[in-house]
Amino acid sequence: DAGITQSPRHKVTETGTPVTLRCHQTENHRYMYWYRQDPGHGLRLIHYSYGVKDTDKGEVSDGYSVSRSKTEDFLLTLESATSSQTSVYFCAIRRQGGTNTEAFFGQGTRLTVV
Amino acid sequence: AQSVSQHNHHVILSEAASLELGCNYSYGGTVNLFWYVQYPGQHLQLLLKYFSGDPLVKGIKGFEAEFIKSKFSFNLRKPSVQWSDTAEYFCAVTPSGGGGNKLTFGTGTQLKVEL
Numbered sequence: 001d002a003g004i005t006q007s008p009r010h011k012v013t014e015t016g017t018p019v020t021l022r023c024h025q026t027e028n029h030r031y032m033y034w035y036r037q038d039p040g041h042g043l044r045l046i047h048y049s050y051g052v053k054d055t056d057k058g059e060v061s062d063g064y065s066v067s068r069s070k071t072e073d074f075l076l077t078l079e080s081a082t083s084s085q086t087s088v089y090f091c092a093i094r095r096q097g098g099t100n101t102e103a104f105f106g107q108g109t110r111l112t113v114v
Numbered sequence: 115a116q117s118v119s120q121h122n123h124h125v126i127l128s129e130a131a132s133l134e135l136g137c138n139y140s141y142g143g144t145v146n147l148f149w150y151v152q153y154p155g156q157h158l159q160l161l162l163k164y165f166s167g168d169p170l171v172k173g174i175k176g177f178e179a180e181f182i183k184s185k186f187s188f189n190l191r192k193p194s195v196q197w198s199d200t201a202e203y204f205c206a207v208t209p210s211g212g213g214g215n216k217l218t219f220g221t222g223t224q225l226k227v228e229l
Contacts, residue, residue, distance in 0.1 A: 033142065033217065040123075040202060040221060041221060042220055042221035043219040043222075044219075045216055045218065060218060078179060088128070090158070092158075102160050103160075103217055104158060104160075105157045105158045105159075107156075107157050108157050
């Protein structure tokens with residue numbers, strides 16, 4: 001599992017409320033990613049980080065923000081949740097080699113916005 | 115920016131049949147390529163990877179893939195599937211070199227193996 005923990009694993013929230021998902025790693029890897037998985041769309045990158053306080057947008061970043069104040073934690077925030085953000089969210093890490101290494105995934109967070 | 119296409123969205127096979135799942139990517143430079151598998155209710159796990167060298171790569175559980183640069187393809191193969199191979203399979207690409215680049219996935223192929 002490469003020491004990745006996502007929390008919470010399941011969450012139901014109401015439209016318009018803020019939600020924060022946490023990805024925690026224990027191995028000090030530099031690169032961390034947030035993806036969402038939806039039927040017919042595969043995995044789509046939301047945001048990623050290449051170091052503490054260094055983040056960049058992915059292909060579906062609207063409505064999401066991230067923060068990385070410590071190497072081990074990468075937080076994904078939905079500022080005002082909408083039903084279209086109902087999804088399964090996966091965190092991934094890659095080791096120091098960057099592109100020449102594979103990604104390892106967390107167990108996922110199933111988020112339902114009602 | 116890179117992109118990945120997986121043309122087979124759903125595949126149904128009988129046990130012992132051979133498998134080939136298509137993956138094509140779009141990117142102007144050199145790439146690293148991956149196949150991941152997701153069993154029902156689980157997270158993604160790496161099947162195999164290509165960084166450089168021999169274009170035929172072997173992964174876990176008898177899977178292999180061939181990188182054909184001229185065709186921008188990285189098809190996944192298995193000579194004889196088992197019921198336990200029922201899962202969703204994702205191809206992924208990232209530009210090689212540099213660091214922290216985006217890892218882009220295809221839309222996935224749902225494989226069902228029937229007894």
